[in-house]
Structure formats: structure tokens, C-alpha cells
Amino acid sequence: MLWRTTSGQLALVADLRFADDIDGLAGNVCKVASLVEKLDKALSNFGMEISAEKTKIMTNCKETSKKEIKVNGQILERVKKFKYLGSIISDEGSKPEILSKKAQTTAALTKFKPI
Structure with a gap:
């Protein structure tokens, strides 16, 4: 899925949905953080929220980022597999x-x- 960012650039982000599971895919950790933030905001419009306890982050890049991704003030756990x-x-x-x-x-x- 392509969407245009606020700066006018095209960004490629995909999400896989099944029942109550959503897997977000993005090119780097900053884009994942933005995806989580936008999803959290969209869900709140419908009275729903992301469960920080059930939500995990996994990257497959050689360079590990120290950037923390938070939901409702809680840091999301990083995992190596799921x-x-x-x-x-x-x-x-x-x-x-x-x-x-x-x-x-x-x-x-x-x-x-x-x-």
C-alpha cells in the first residue's frame, strides 16, 4: 500500500490483517513508530486501543535501533520471532x-x- 506523507513523499507500508491480529510492515523503525501511532489514533476514534502487553516489535535489519516504540506510555517488547x-x-x-x-x-x- 502506498500513501503520501505530509512532506509529499510516497511511503510504502503494508499491513496484514486476520481477525484481531494486525502485522505492520515498514522500511525502518521510525516508519514503524509512525504506523503504530497512526493506528492507535485511528482506533481511538472508534473507542478501541492497542494492547501494549500483546503488541511486539521485530526487525530484520542488521543495524539495531535503540528507538523505543510506545503505546499508551508503555514500551513495546522487541522479539526475535513470533x-x-x-x-x-x-x-x-x-x-x-x-x-x-x-x-x-x-x-x-x-x-x-x-x-
């Missing part, structure tokens, strides 16, 4: 998920009996 729709999403990419699925498939196949 489960989304049954899959493990990690800052290492998809290798751990692929290895896990491969092991599950192998375990299921070994239960078959020869015909």
Missing part, C-alpha cells in the same frame, strides 16, 4: 520455518505403511 497463522516468523528469515515444516512432513510420511 507465531502468525500457524507459521513461525523470525528475524532470520524463513529457514527455521522451512526446516520445521520439513521435519513435520518427514514424521507424517514415516507413519505410512507400504502397500
Whole structure:
């Protein structure tokens, strides 16, 4: 999704929604902070709020930012992996998920009996 910032520049931000889960994607930590702030403001217009206890932040860039992202005055926890729709999403990419699925498939196949 593209949107125009207040300075007139185009910004690319995507969000993935499923039931009450929303995953926000942005190019850097400052954009994530802005996304969280805008989402929090939009939700408050409808009497809803972001749960700081349930909300986590994960980055996959080599440079770690010290910028804290807050919701309702609480700092959001940074994590290295999380489960989304049954899959493990990690800052290492998809290798751990692929290895896990491969092991599950192998375990299921070994239960078959020869015909």
C-alpha cells in the first residue's frame, strides 16, 4: 500500500490483517513508530486501543535501533520471532520455518505403511 506523507513523499507500508491480529510492515523503525501511532489514533476514534502487553516489535535489519516504540506510555517488547497463522516468523528469515515444516512432513510420511 502506498500513501503520501505530509512532506509529499510516497511511503510504502503494508499491513496484514486476520481477525484481531494486525502485522505492520515498514522500511525502518521510525516508519514503524509512525504506523503504530497512526493506528492507535485511528482506533481511538472508534473507542478501541492497542494492547501494549500483546503488541511486539521485530526487525530484520542488521543495524539495531535503540528507538523505543510506545503505546499508551508503555514500551513495546522487541522479539526475535513470533507465531502468525500457524507459521513461525523470525528475524532470520524463513529457514527455521522451512526446516520445521520439513521435519513435520518427514514424521507424517514415516507413519505410512507400504502397500
